[in-house]
Amino acid sequence: MHPPLALSAKAARTTEQPISYFMKQALENPDLISLAAGLVDRESLPVAEAREALGGIMNQPDIAKAALQYGTTEGLPALRERVWHHVARLDGKSLAAYGLDTSDVVITTGSQQLLYLLNEILFDPGDIVVTEAPSYFVHHSVLTSHGVRVVPVPMDEQGLRIDALEALLERFAKSGELKRLKLIYNCDYYQNPSGLTLSLSRRRELIELVKRFSHEHRLLILEDAAYRELGFEPRGLPSIKSFEEGSYHVIYAGTFSKPCAPGLKTGYALLPRDLVAPLLRAKGGHDFGSNNFSQCLIERMMADGAYDRHVAELRGVYRAKCDAILTALEEEFGDWPGASWTRPEGGMFVWLTLAGVDTGPNGKLLSTALDEGMLYVPGEFCHMPDEAGFLRRDEMRLCYGVEPPERLREAVRRLRRAADSIARASPKKASLAV
Amino acid sequence: MHPPLALSAKAARTTEQPISYFMKQALENPDLISLAAGLVDRESLPVAEAREALGGIMNQPDIAKAALQYGTTEGLPALRERVWHHVARLDGKSLAAYGLDTSDVVITTGSQQLLYLLNEILFDPGDIVVTEAPSYFVHHSVLTSHGVRVVPVPMDEQGLRIDALEALLERFAKSGELKRLKLIYNCDYYQNPSGLTLSLSRRRELIELVKRFSHEHRLLILEDAAYRELGFEPRGLPSIKSFEEGSYHVIYAGTFSKPCAPGLKTGYALLPRDLVAPLLRAKGGHDFGSNNFSQCLIERMMADGAYDRHVAELRGVYRAKCDAILTALEEEFGDWPGASWTRPEGGMFVWLTLAGVDTGPNGKLLSTALDEGMLYVPGEFCHMPDEAGFLRRDEMRLCYGVEPPERLREAVRRLRRAADSIARASPKKASLAV
Numbered sequence: 001m002h003p004p005l006a007l008s009a010k011a012a013r014t015t016e017q018p019i020s021y022f023m024k025q026a027l028e029n030p031d032l033i034s035l036a037a038g039l040v041d042r043e044s045l046p047v048a049e050a051r052e053a054l055g056g057i058m059n060q061p062d063i064a065k066a067a068l069q070y071g072t073t074e075g076l077p078a079l080r081e082r083v084w085h086h087v088a089r090l091d092g093k094s095l096a097a098y099g100l101d102t103s104d105v106v107i108t109t110g111s112q113q114l115l116y117l118l119n120e121i122l123f124d125p126g127d128i129v130v131t132e133a134p135s136y137f138v139h140h141s142v143l144t145s146h147g148v149r150v151v152p153v154p155m156d157e158q159g160l161r162i163d164a165l166e167a168l169l170e171r172f173a174k175s176g177e178l179k180r181l182k183l184i185y186n187c188d189y190y191q192n193p194s195g196l197t198l199s200l201s202r203r204r205e206l207i208e209l210v211k212r213f214s215h216e217h218r219l220l221i222l223e224d225a226a227y228r229e230l231g232f233e234p235r236g237l238p239s240i241k242s243f244e245e246g247s248y249h250v251i252y253a254g255t256f257s258k259p260c261a262p263g264l265k266t267g268y269a270l271l272p273r274d275l276v277a278p279l280l281r282a283k284g285g286h287d288f289g290s291n292n293f294s295q296c297l298i299e300r301m302m303a304d305g306a307y308d309r310h311v312a313e314l315r316g317v318y319r320a321k322c323d324a325i326l327t328a329l330e331e332e333f334g335d336w337p338g339a340s341w342t343r344p345e346g347g348m349f350v351w352l353t354l355a356g357v358d359t360g361p362n363g364k365l366l367s368t369a370l371d372e373g374m375l376y377v378p379g380e381f382c383h384m385p386d387e388a389g390f391l392r393r394d395e396m397r398l399c400y401g402v403e404p405p406e407r408l409r410e411a412v413r414r415l416r417r418a419a420d421s422i423a424r425a426s427p428k429k430a431s432l433a434v
Numbered sequence: 435m436h437p438p439l440a441l442s443a444k445a446a447r448t449t450e451q452p453i454s455y456f457m458k459q460a461l462e463n464p465d466l467i468s469l470a471a472g473l474v475d476r477e478s479l480p481v482a483e484a485r486e487a488l489g490g491i492m493n494q495p496d497i498a499k500a501a502l503q504y505g506t507t508e509g510l511p512a513l514r515e516r517v518w519h520h521v522a523r524l525d526g527k528s529l530a531a532y533g534l535d536t537s538d539v540v541i542t543t544g545s546q547q548l549l550y551l552l553n554e555i556l557f558d559p560g561d562i563v564v565t566e567a568p569s570y571f572v573h574h575s576v577l578t579s580h581g582v583r584v585v586p587v588p589m590d591e592q593g594l595r596i597d598a599l600e601a602l603l604e605r606f607a608k609s610g611e612l613k614r615l616k617l618i619y620n621c622d623y624y625q626n627p628s629g630l631t632l633s634l635s636r637r638r639e640l641i642e643l644v645k646r647f648s649h650e651h652r653l654l655i656l657e658d659a660a661y662r663e664l665g666f667e668p669r670g671l672p673s674i675k676s677f678e679e680g681s682y683h684v685i686y687a688g689t690f691s692k693p694c695a696p697g698l699k700t701g702y703a704l705l706p707r708d709l710v711a712p713l714l715r716a717k718g719g720h721d722f723g724s725n726n727f728s729q730c731l732i733e734r735m736m737a738d739g740a741y742d743r744h745v746a747e748l749r750g751v752y753r754a755k756c757d758a759i760l761t762a763l764e765e766e767f768g769d770w771p772g773a774s775w776t777r778p779e780g781g782m783f784v785w786l787t788l789a790g791v792d793t794g795p796n797g798k799l800l801s802t803a804l805d806e807g808m809l810y811v812p813g814e815f816c817h818m819p820d821e822a823g824f825l826r827r828d829e830m831r832l833c834y835g836v837e838p839p840e841r842l843r844e845a846v847r848r849l850r851r852a853a854d855s856i857a858r859a860s861p862k863k864a865s866l867a868v
Contacts, residue, residue, distance in 0.1 A: 002648070002652060002680075002682045003648050003649065003650060003651050003652045004651060004652060004708075005651065005652055005654075005706075005708055005709065005712075006556075006616060006650075006651035006652070007555055007556060007712055008554065008555055008556055008557050008558050008561075009558050010554055010555070010558075010716075011554070011555040011556070011712045011715075011716065014555075014712070014715045014716055014719060015715065016711075016715055016718075017718060039503065039504050040503070040504075042499050042503060043499075045498075045499045045502040045503060046502070047492065047495055047498040047499060047502065050492065050498070050502060051492040051493075051498070054488050054492060058481065058484065058485040058488060059485075061481055064479075064481040064484070064485070065476050065477075065479045065481060066697075067697050068479040068480070068481065068484060068695035068696070068697040068698070069473065069474070069476060069479060069695075069696060069697050070473050070474075070691075070696040070697065071697065109543055109720075109721045109724070109725070110721055110722075112719075112720065112721050112722060113720060113721050116719055116720050116721070120442065120444055120445070121441055121442055121444070121445040121448075122440075122441060122442055122445070123442050124442050124443050124444075127442075138718075138719070138722070141718075141719060142719045145719055182440060214436070214437050215437065216437060216440075217437050217438060217439065217440035218436060218437045218438060218439055218440070220439075246436075248436045257504075261502035261503075261727070262502070262503060262504040262726070263500075263501050263502040263503050263504065263505065263725070263726035263727040263730075264502070264725065264727050265721065265723070265724065265725040265726065265727075272439075274438075274439055275439065277450075278439075278441055278445045278448070281445075281448045281449065281450055282444075282445065282448055284450075284451060284572075284575075285448060285546075285550055285572070285575060285576045285579055286543075286546070286547060286550050286720070287543045287544055287546050287547050287550070287699065288544075288546060288572070289699070290543070290699065290725075291543070291697070291698065291699040291724075291725040291728055292696070292697035292699065293695070293697040293698050293699075293727075293728060294725055294727060294728065296697075297727075
């Protein structure tokens with residue numbers, strides 16, 4: 001009576017996030033402490049700052065009407081100007097030195113929309129994107145849904161390994177695959193999921209590398225700076241973008257979700273000029289412009305200094321949480337053979353390795369941790385199999401952004417109990433599971 | 435030194451909106467009266483209503499924090515529940531009779547995002563979509579960018595001609611093309627661009643037709659009800675969706691942009707159940723959820739009755755504007771041979787035919803009208819060539835949504851002066867230009 005739907009090939013390639021199942025389980029257990037979801041700290045959301053800015057908008061009918069009316073596809077001019085100046089100030093670089101102006105800035109529905117739109121305008125099935133290993137799993141699934149071949153390059157404590165990337169590019173140049181390589185994706189500040197930061201010298205080297213290997217077409221770097229403003233020190237490293245002369249290779253992606261409020265779902269991009277028109281044509285079809293009201297609200301918070309004051313407060317909030325989880329890891333896993341973890345300088349993620357323990361959805365640790373009342377993101381969700389088909393399975397992402405310090409400590413204690421419990425149950429299996 | 439960008443095949447298929455060029459020209463001439471842009475009336479935007487609702491949110495820290503935090507991909511549960519009940523109330527149908535529940539409602543970034551996501555999950559290049567002729571030009575370009583073959587079916591004063599659609603479907607069934615036909619797109623209330631409404635009996639017939647021609651797969655109807663709540667009478671026709679038993683064939687697309695505020699960029703869909711998961715997987719990649727803050731604001735305006743009061747006011751506003759433009763058309767074009775126009779019962783568009791006059795971007799009328807200080811949307815932008823390659827060129831869309839009554843009258847006077855001027859310059863050419 002009701003024949004089946006006929007969906008597109010792309011719909012068939014678009015799979016559910018592997019983490020969804022566990023997130024739903026977590027919702028059903030109110031006692032569970034989740035270090036899985038990458039949300040932001042609730043208590044420090046800028047309620048007073050937003051209330052004041054909203055008052056300023058809504059009490060002036062002309063400004064209020066402009067905020068409630070349609071915006072433009074590229075975004076609010078005043079916000080686009082502020083964004084660019086803001087990034088220049090973070091970089092300590094003069095405006096003139098960028099080879100940019102306000103028209104090279106596009107406002108997006110969070111940075112996720114930018115990632116998506118770039119996929120759409122850049123990649124055909126079979127094209128290649130280089131990512132860090134590990135990397136942001138939601139982006140992996142967007143790439144896969146576009147039929148992109150994702151090639152991971154390993155990281156160390158200085159971020160993406162430039163020597164490994166160079167070797168890969170040389171191999172691609174020889175094999176002809178360089179023709180299909182379009183973009184190198186890099187989350188260079190307090191990376192999601194590892195918490196690692198790309199070092200100063202590697203930022204310079206990365207630019208040199210993409211220039212050198214831009215043979216027939218221009219290799220692009222997508223610099224995902226989502227966590228940049230959550231650095232614990234007021235002055236972090238300058239962006240990769242700041243190291244290029246002019247604006248040709250680097251797409252700088254920023255967002256107001258982390259440093260301000262995710263409910264406003266507003267991100268932005270600084271783009272090489274010849275990418276602006278194709279991006280806007282695509283965005284025109286998606287929505288002809290992101291939420292104008294939120295753009296007006298953020299612009300006003302930036303204009304009256306509330307945004308900067310709020311970000312300064314956040315540094316302390318996230319630093320205290322990071323200290324709490326690092327202390328707990330030291331206390332609980334300092335004696336665990338093969339345990340090691342990153343020490344972030346900002347952001348909201350710690351990457352924990354338990355060498356030899358299967359942390360994945362089919363391993364014992366995840367279900368035992370759920371029974372103990374904690375949830376993490378299995379590290380394998382953040383990896384793509386390498387070219388030999390190998391997928392690392394003994395790591396996990398711990399998000400310290402959401403829970404308060406005492407709950408972070410309790411979550412790590414529960415994780416240790418879970419690890420102890422599976423080690424007792426089958427001591428050999430636990431260390432051979434990977 | 436900087437090799438060219440390598441864009442995707444889809445980027446190459448994504449062209450600029452043909453209207454953009456004229457819109458930019460219009461911005462450069464502040465004296466111009468534009469009846470081209472389909473924006474809403476500025477003066478009636480719900481400033482007081484939004485201010486009160488925002489006060490209610492921001493003065494309660496828990497509610498404010500929830501509004502500033504991430505939402506979910508499917509949207510705010512309270513808003514999804516209200517939306518569904520709201521549509522049922524407009525339809526005068528009991529909730530139980532729909533075969534729906536709150537989980538079949540998805541909130542989108544305006545209805546444009548819904549159109550886009552449906553394209554993505556339903557169509558492969560070469561698939562067929564039936565549209566009305568004329569139809570919404572932004573949707574045309576989204577369809578084209580997905581490689582869809584758009585087949586127009588003519589309208590009359592009762593909307594889409596069901597007899598013509600039936601003949602087409604029968605032909606498709608014989609030729610085998612029915613396999614590629616996925617969807618019939620219908621803007622059934624005060625259509626953009628024609629202002630026409632699908633009659634009551636045709637709503638029923640349309641449902642019967644898609645059921646009858648759902649052979650191997652299920653034919654879908656996309657009911658774009660964007661202008662529904664701008665009907666001049668408080669009780670308009672029930673939706674196409676209300677005529678189906680259960681929820682299988684009709685996707686109902688609604689928006690808060692027209693009846694509330696476009697700056698909040700919030701739309702919604704009532705979906706057949708088996709479309710919800712594919713749509714949410716796609717939306718997860720795009721943005722994992724639309725602007726949560728705006729959803730909370732709209733939900734509160736609906737909860738406290740401000741939304742309904744506002745919509746009731748809008749009826750009067752748009753009716754007065756429609757009266758003004760219809761009177762002006764009667765006065766200015768009543769004596770013009772071959773002039774005819776639609777008489778909308780709601781919405782913001784009148785469709786004017788000047789038989790024999792080339793209204794297109796290469797004709798004389800458009801540039802002469804610009805010189806006189808008015809702008810319209812050439813009708814040919816709203817048409818796809820029919821199967822014989824013919825494209826109608828003697829119509830135009832006039833939007834009465836933006837300008838106040840006295841400026842609408844002046845715009846029509848200017849249009850008449852432009853028409854007179856080209857008729858004087860080449861009386862024969864004007865009537866042979868099509």
